Amino acid sequence: MNRPHTQTEPPAQAPTQEHSPREYYERLAAEADAHMDRLEAKEPLKELTLGTLLKRRGVTRREFLKMVAVTTAALSLPSIFDLRVARAAELATRLPVIWQELQSCTGNSIALLRNANPGVDALLLDLISLEYSEVLMAPSGQAAEDVLEAAIERYDGQYIAVFEGSVPVADGGNYLTIGPAGHTGIEIVEHISRHAAAIVAAGTCAAYGGIPAARPNPTAALGIADFLNTRRINTPVVNLPACPVSSTNIVGTILEYAMFGRLPQLDAFGRPLWAYRDRIHDKCERRSHFDAGQFVEGWNDQEGLKRGLCLFKVGCKGPMAYNNCGVVRYNEGTSWPIMAGHGCIGCSEPGFWDTMTPFEEPLPGRVYPLPFGLDADADTIGAVALGAAAVGIAAHAGATVVKSALEQRQAKQEPPKKEQ
Amino acid sequence: MATSTVRARPKAVVLQKPGRPRMVVYVFGRYIRIAHWVRNGLLIWLVLSGIYIGNPFLARNLASEASDIFIMAQVRGWHVIAGWILLAMTLVRIFQFLFIRQDGKLGLGAELRMAPVMFSWRAWRDQLAFYLLMKRDHPHFTYSNYGPLQYLVYTMLYASLLVISVTGIILAAPYLSSGIAVWSADIMRPIEVWMGGLANVRAVHRFVMWFFILFTVAHIYMAVWNSMRTGNLLIEGIVSGFAAKDDDVHARPATDDELEPAAKTAKKSPTSEKQPPKAGGKH
Structure with a gap:
C-alpha cells in the first residue's frame, strides 16, 4: 500500500549500536558538535536571534529550557544533549525551510501555532528561516510565487521542504491548483522536491494521503513519498503522520536536522523511530485496565468512563497505531484523546480512515465494500x-x-x- | 488426513450391520489421530479467545484493582501460546507433506506426488458426481489418497494456517520486548508493510478465522456424510485408527474367510490380495 521510498541509513562515521551506550552517545554528541560548528560558520539567514525572540515573546529562559528538555527526551537522547538541542534551536536561523500547503486543512500548522500559551514550540516557526508559507506569509499572488522561486533558486539543495496535505493526481492534478499561474499540486511538489535537501511530510495527508485518500478517493490523492516514488524523485522523506501531528514531533524533527544534518532513522512506514517506535497502546495510561479486562462498555457507561477504564470496546485503535501522543501529548502537554476520554482513532497509520473506521467500535466492526451495495x-x-x-x-x-x-x-x- | 507411514497392523473384520461385514485396515497412525484432536481443541480455543480479544465479551470485574487481575492479558497469553503450538504442528505436517516419502524416508513427499489429482478433469468429475449424488461409487484413485476436492481444501487449510500464524506473530510481537515473535516479526516486516499496517493485519487474521469456522462445519458434515454414505467408518477411524477398505464400499455377503479371520492365515481372501493395505484416509 504505502512503500516508504527512503530508509535513511546513518552515515559511515556515525556510531552504531555495537558501541557501549556511553561511547555511542559520546560519538553522537561529537557528530552533532561537528555539524553544528559547520552550521554556525554559515551566515544566519535572518537577523533575528533566539535571545531577542524570547525577549520579544516574553518567554522566560526557564520555559525555553523546559521545551528543550522535553524535545531532547522525545528524541530519545540523554540529558547531555540538552544544551546541544538549545544550540540547534539557536542555529535554526541558518536552516532555510519552505512550507508548502497542498490538499489539506492546514490543521498541522494551526496545531503548531494556536497553542494556548505563548507557544514555545511555535517560536521555532519564527526562528527557522521560513522562506515560504502560505498560512503565515504576508505576500499573496504573484509576489508570493516570486518569493518561492527566489528561495528555491537561492537555497538549491539546502532547504527543507515541509509539505502539508496530499497530492491529488486524478485528472492531471487539476483538483489542486495554487497561485496566479494555476500550478497543479503535481507540478509544485515535483518542483520543490527536486531542489530540496530533505522533505518532511507533516500530517497524515502528506504522509499517506490521509482523509482525501479515503475510499473512494475521488481525487486519487497520494502521500508525498508515494507520489515521489511514481515520479522517481529520490529526495529523502520523513513522514510525520497524525491528524494533526504534534508540535513536538515537527519541532523535534527540524531540530534534529539542525543538530545532525541528517534525517533520523525511520521505521518501515518512513516515520522517525524516536517518535513512532511504540504503539499508543504501549504508552497508554489506561493500559492496566486493558490487561485486567476492565472496559468501558458504551458511551452511557458512566461508571466505566468516570473510573477511566480502557476504551477498547468503544473503539480505541491504540493497539494498531504507532505514535508518541501518550508521552508528549498535545497543546503543550495538556492532554491527548485517550486522556480526554475518547479512544485513539489511529490517525497516524497508513490507510487511516478506511482501516480504522468505525471509530467507536472495535476493529471487527470495520465495513468492507462489496458489490451491489452489500457492504x-x-x-x-x-x-x-x-x-x-x-x-x-x-x-x-x-x-x-x-x-x-x-x-x-x-x-x-x-x-x-x-x-x- | 492420511499418513504416509505404512504400518503392518492386523486387519480386522467388523460387522457394521448383520450380514454386512467390512474389511478394516489401519489408516490413521497414532500421531495423526492425536494431532487431529489436539488441533481441533486448539482451534476451538483460538476462535473463542480470538473473538474475546477482538471484542471482549466477558463481564468486567470492577471489585478488584486493575493491578490484581489480568483477564485480557491471560486470554491473550494463552491465545498466543496455543497459536505457537498450532504453528509447530502445522510446520511438522507441512514438512511431512513435502519431504516424507511413502516408505517413511526423506525425499520428495508422497503426498506432494499426489498433487496431479488436483489437475485431473476425470478425478474432479468422478468426485463431484459422487458428492452430487449422481454416482453411487466413491471414486478411487490409485495414485492419491485424496480426492481432488480434498486435496485442494487441505492445501488451502495449511496455507491458511500459515497465513493466520504469520499475521498472528505480527500482531503479537508489539506486545513483547524480545524473543522469537519479535525477531520473526522483524523479518516479516515487509509483509506488514504490504498489508498496510496492523489494522489490516488484524482484518486478515479475522477473515482467516472465518475460513477455519467454515472449514470445520463443512469438514464435519462431509466426513459424517461420507462415513454414512459409503460405510467407510471414517468417523470411527479418526478415533480408533481403523477404517474400511476403499474397494470394499458396497455391502455384500460376508465370505467365510472374513467371518473367520483365523482361516485367513492358511488361505488369503481374494479381496485382500487385490488391494494391499495402503495408507490413506479417504472420505
Missing part, C-alpha cells in the same frame, strides 16, 4: 457464509436421504439380480 463487516460476511453453508448442508443431506430411499427401493425391487 458488510467481516463477521457478517462470515456469518452469511456460514448460513449459506448450513442451507447447503441441509439441502444436500435432504437430497441424500431421498436418494438413499430411492436406491433402497430399487434394490428391493430387483433382489434376484444381486444373487446371481
Whole structure:
C-alpha cells in the first residue's frame, strides 16, 4: 500500500549500536558538535536571534529550557544533549525551510501555532528561516510565487521542504491548483522536491494521503513519498503522520536536522523511530485496565468512563497505531484523546480512515465494500457464509436421504439380480 | 488426513450391520489421530479467545484493582501460546507433506506426488458426481489418497494456517520486548508493510478465522456424510485408527474367510490380495 521510498541509513562515521551506550552517545554528541560548528560558520539567514525572540515573546529562559528538555527526551537522547538541542534551536536561523500547503486543512500548522500559551514550540516557526508559507506569509499572488522561486533558486539543495496535505493526481492534478499561474499540486511538489535537501511530510495527508485518500478517493490523492516514488524523485522523506501531528514531533524533527544534518532513522512506514517506535497502546495510561479486562462498555457507561477504564470496546485503535501522543501529548502537554476520554482513532497509520473506521467500535466492526451495495463487516460476511453453508448442508443431506430411499427401493425391487 | 507411514497392523473384520461385514485396515497412525484432536481443541480455543480479544465479551470485574487481575492479558497469553503450538504442528505436517516419502524416508513427499489429482478433469468429475449424488461409487484413485476436492481444501487449510500464524506473530510481537515473535516479526516486516499496517493485519487474521469456522462445519458434515454414505467408518477411524477398505464400499455377503479371520492365515481372501493395505484416509 504505502512503500516508504527512503530508509535513511546513518552515515559511515556515525556510531552504531555495537558501541557501549556511553561511547555511542559520546560519538553522537561529537557528530552533532561537528555539524553544528559547520552550521554556525554559515551566515544566519535572518537577523533575528533566539535571545531577542524570547525577549520579544516574553518567554522566560526557564520555559525555553523546559521545551528543550522535553524535545531532547522525545528524541530519545540523554540529558547531555540538552544544551546541544538549545544550540540547534539557536542555529535554526541558518536552516532555510519552505512550507508548502497542498490538499489539506492546514490543521498541522494551526496545531503548531494556536497553542494556548505563548507557544514555545511555535517560536521555532519564527526562528527557522521560513522562506515560504502560505498560512503565515504576508505576500499573496504573484509576489508570493516570486518569493518561492527566489528561495528555491537561492537555497538549491539546502532547504527543507515541509509539505502539508496530499497530492491529488486524478485528472492531471487539476483538483489542486495554487497561485496566479494555476500550478497543479503535481507540478509544485515535483518542483520543490527536486531542489530540496530533505522533505518532511507533516500530517497524515502528506504522509499517506490521509482523509482525501479515503475510499473512494475521488481525487486519487497520494502521500508525498508515494507520489515521489511514481515520479522517481529520490529526495529523502520523513513522514510525520497524525491528524494533526504534534508540535513536538515537527519541532523535534527540524531540530534534529539542525543538530545532525541528517534525517533520523525511520521505521518501515518512513516515520522517525524516536517518535513512532511504540504503539499508543504501549504508552497508554489506561493500559492496566486493558490487561485486567476492565472496559468501558458504551458511551452511557458512566461508571466505566468516570473510573477511566480502557476504551477498547468503544473503539480505541491504540493497539494498531504507532505514535508518541501518550508521552508528549498535545497543546503543550495538556492532554491527548485517550486522556480526554475518547479512544485513539489511529490517525497516524497508513490507510487511516478506511482501516480504522468505525471509530467507536472495535476493529471487527470495520465495513468492507462489496458489490451491489452489500457492504458488510467481516463477521457478517462470515456469518452469511456460514448460513449459506448450513442451507447447503441441509439441502444436500435432504437430497441424500431421498436418494438413499430411492436406491433402497430399487434394490428391493430387483433382489434376484444381486444373487446371481 | 492420511499418513504416509505404512504400518503392518492386523486387519480386522467388523460387522457394521448383520450380514454386512467390512474389511478394516489401519489408516490413521497414532500421531495423526492425536494431532487431529489436539488441533481441533486448539482451534476451538483460538476462535473463542480470538473473538474475546477482538471484542471482549466477558463481564468486567470492577471489585478488584486493575493491578490484581489480568483477564485480557491471560486470554491473550494463552491465545498466543496455543497459536505457537498450532504453528509447530502445522510446520511438522507441512514438512511431512513435502519431504516424507511413502516408505517413511526423506525425499520428495508422497503426498506432494499426489498433487496431479488436483489437475485431473476425470478425478474432479468422478468426485463431484459422487458428492452430487449422481454416482453411487466413491471414486478411487490409485495414485492419491485424496480426492481432488480434498486435496485442494487441505492445501488451502495449511496455507491458511500459515497465513493466520504469520499475521498472528505480527500482531503479537508489539506486545513483547524480545524473543522469537519479535525477531520473526522483524523479518516479516515487509509483509506488514504490504498489508498496510496492523489494522489490516488484524482484518486478515479475522477473515482467516472465518475460513477455519467454515472449514470445520463443512469438514464435519462431509466426513459424517461420507462415513454414512459409503460405510467407510471414517468417523470411527479418526478415533480408533481403523477404517474400511476403499474397494470394499458396497455391502455384500460376508465370505467365510472374513467371518473367520483365523482361516485367513492358511488361505488369503481374494479381496485382500487385490488391494494391499495402503495408507490413506479417504472420505
